[in-house]
Amino acid sequence: MKTDPETKPDLSAQIAKAIRDAIIEGRMIVDERLPSEAELADQFKVSRPTVREALKRLAAQSLIRTQRGAFGGAFVRHLSYEEAYGQHITTSTLLLSMNAVSFETACEARYALERACAPLACTRRSADHLATMRAEIHRQGQPGLSDEAFCASDVTFHRALVDAANNPVLSYQLAGAVEAMQPLMNMITFTARSRETIVQLHTRIADALEHETPQQADTALHELEAYTLTLGRDVMAARTRQNA
Amino acid sequence: MKTDPETKPDLSAQIAKAIRDAIIEGRMIVDERLPSEAELADQFKVSRPTVREALKRLAAQSLIRTQRGAFGGAFVRHLSYEEAYGQHITTSTLLLSMNAVSFETACEARYALERACAPLACTRRSADHLATMRAEIHRQGQPGLSDEAFCASDVTFHRALVDAANNPVLSYQLAGAVEAMQPLMNMITFTARSRETIVQLHTRIADALEHETPQQADTALHELEAYTLTLGRDVMAARTRQNA
DNA sequence: TACATTTAATTGTCTGACAATTTGTTGGCA
DNA sequence: TGCCAACAAATTGTCAGACAATTAAATGTA
Numbered sequence: 001m002k003t004d005p006e007t008k009p010d011l012s013a014q015i016a017k018a019i020r021d022a023i024i025e026g027r028m029i030v031d032e033r034l035p036s037e038a039e040l041a042d043q044f045k046v047s048r049p050t051v052r053e054a055l056k057r058l059a060a061q062s063l064i065r066t067q068r069g070a071f072g073g074a075f076v077r078h079l080s081y082e083e084a085y086g087q088h089i090t091t092s093t094l095l096l097s098m099n100a101v102s103f104e105t106a107c108e109a110r111y112a113l114e115r116a117c118a119p120l121a122c123t124r125r126s127a128d129h130l131a132t133m134r135a136e137i138h139r140q141g142q143p144g145l146s147d148e149a150f151c152a153s154d155v156t157f158h159r160a161l162v163d164a165a166n167n168p169v170l171s172y173q174l175a176g177a178v179e180a181m182q183p184l185m186n187m188i189t190f191t192a193r194s195r196e197t198i199v200q201l202h203t204r205i206a207d208a209l210e211h212e213t214p215q216q217a218d219t220a221l222h223e224l225e226a227y228t229l230t231l232g233r234d235v236m237a238a239r240t241r242q243n244a
Numbered sequence: 245m246k247t248d249p250e251t252k253p254d255l256s257a258q259i260a261k262a263i264r265d266a267i268i269e270g271r272m273i274v275d276e277r278l279p280s281e282a283e284l285a286d287q288f289k290v291s292r293p294t295v296r297e298a299l300k301r302l303a304a305q306s307l308i309r310t311q312r313g314a315f316g317g318a319f320v321r322h323l324s325y326e327e328a329y330g331q332h333i334t335t336s337t338l339l340l341s342m343n344a345v346s347f348e349t350a351c352e353a354r355y356a357l358e359r360a361c362a363p364l365a366c367t368r369r370s371a372d373h374l375a376t377m378r379a380e381i382h383r384q385g386q387p388g389l390s391d392e393a394f395c396a397s398d399v400t401f402h403r404a405l406v407d408a409a410n411n412p413v414l415s416y417q418l419a420g421a422v423e424a425m426q427p428l429m430n431m432i433t434f435t436a437r438s439r440e441t442i443v444q445l446h447t448r449i450a451d452a453l454e455h456e457t458p459q460q461a462d463t464a465l466h467e468l469e470a471y472t473l474t475l476g477r478d479v480m481a482a483r484t485r486q487n488a
Numbered sequence: 489t490a491c492a493t494t495t496a497a498t499t500g501t502c503t504g505a506c507a508a509t510t511t512g513t514t515g516g517c518a
Numbered sequence: 519t520g521c522c523a524a525c526a527a528a529t530t531g532t533c534a535g536a537c538a539a540t541t542a543a544a545t546g547t548a
Binding site for chain 2: 530531532533534539540541542543
């Protein structure tokens with residue numbers, strides 16, 4: 001592990017990169033212990049605080065974990081789906097908010113991806129997934145529900161749809177798209193009328209999965225996309241009027 | 245910005261979380277300057293090295309950037325698509341390799357997502373995207389190409405397909421799926437015979453996009469998935485034999 | 489005014505120290 | 519012998535203070 005001698009960025013960044021590359025390229029395996037901070041400082045010819053900054057960078061990316069005490073130290077971490085989800089969602093959310101992605105674009109992406117899951121979900125959905133979807137549909141029909149709670153339930157419903165495809169890679173990729181859109185969706189006010197329409201479409205989707213009719217799921221998702229889009233446009237239009 | 249007084253994790257982690265939350269919840273906007281390290285140390289009642297470790301954590305997540313000199317400091321960073329891509333791909337690649345995702349699962353996810361793009365790509369593809377795809381198809385037909393180069397060209401081709409949908413959110417989500425699979429794909433040896441089959445399928449996909457026939461693109465992608473799967477299975481079978 | 493110089497603010501790095509935590513070891517005791 | 523407590527060692531976590539490097543603003547000068 002060596003640092004490039006002529007590069008400009010911070011020493012701690014260089015060292016972090018050197019170690020990161022070692023992990024990513026498989027030169028260090030899961031649960032392998034890194035040299036102690038003092039040893040790394042010697043190896044890289046820097047002080048311990050600099051090494052520590054590098055290690056904290058890696059910890060922030062969930063690439064290592066540290067343990068105090070004798071025979072403690074930094075260990076290569078096993079990246080779990082849960083943590084990867086978390087990072088992915090954080091990044092996606094920021095990306096959407098900072099880059100002012102339009103509601104249309106986000107919506108289009110989300111439903112395109114969900115439609116990709118539908119055929120798989122039709123063949124693989126478990127009773128559990130169906131039950132979750134039915135339960136959320138029921139909740140969405142309750143009159144006293146706040147907009148936020150309705151939205152959260154919506155996310156749960158759609159995650160169940162995605163998870164029903166029973167493909168962890170798909171679930172991971174889509175978690176970002178669905179959950180990252182929640183802040184955008186939260187801006188929508190769901191009237192009793194619009195909730196009714198959405199519940200009907202959700203019911204059609206759940207039915208399609210239960211009866212294994214992918215074509216109907218596809219159609220319902222198309223309609224839901226179109227409907228969500230009109231709701232979103234109304235909000236945006238109202239907002240524009242307000243600002244003008 | 246305050247730290248939870250009763251939590252156990254490192255001070256630097258707590259401080260990083262406090263600042264991260266402020267950024268994610270929009271309490272700090274892009275390009276806003278954070279207090280200097282000395283001020284943060286005062287605010288949080290910790291030493292400067294501890295603050296620095298926290299800031300390095302945030303820098304590792306591309307949430308802030310730092311600038312030296314007078315009126316320098318840490319600034320909330322504008323997260324670009326390119327950086328988000330990079331992080332997403334790194335995480336996805338690690339996830340695939342560490343969790344021993346099967347070739348089948350990864351393949352299924354990848355092509356399901358690509359099929360989701362196809363209809364959009366048919367209506368929106370630019371001359372540029374088509375040209376890229378044709379160029380890569382031509383390259384893939386060259387006899388002297390190494391397996392790695394063939395693979396890289398394959399990735400470029402498929403990224404062009406995804407980008408043709410002209411939806412940055414879709415491109416971002418799929419970059420992980422397509423590029424993260426490259427290490428898995430690299431294990432495959434592409435014979436002249438299999439390359440010919442792939443080139444034919446790629447041609448059909450490009451044709452479908454050019455003629456705006458989404459159904460044909462869908463079919464070709466299904467066939468490509470099935471074919472890739474058989475290639476992958478052969479490799480796995482050979483590998484198993486070798487180990488036995 | 490235009491340009492060079494100084495100055496102040498800020499991050500980057502180092503040194504050395506001590507606290508906190510965990511593990512292995514040793515010694516005493518039954 | 520076998521068990522338990524105290525101790526030693528290794529390692530990360532935190533702190534204080536210092537100096538170097540860098541950069542923008544302020545200042546002085548032609």
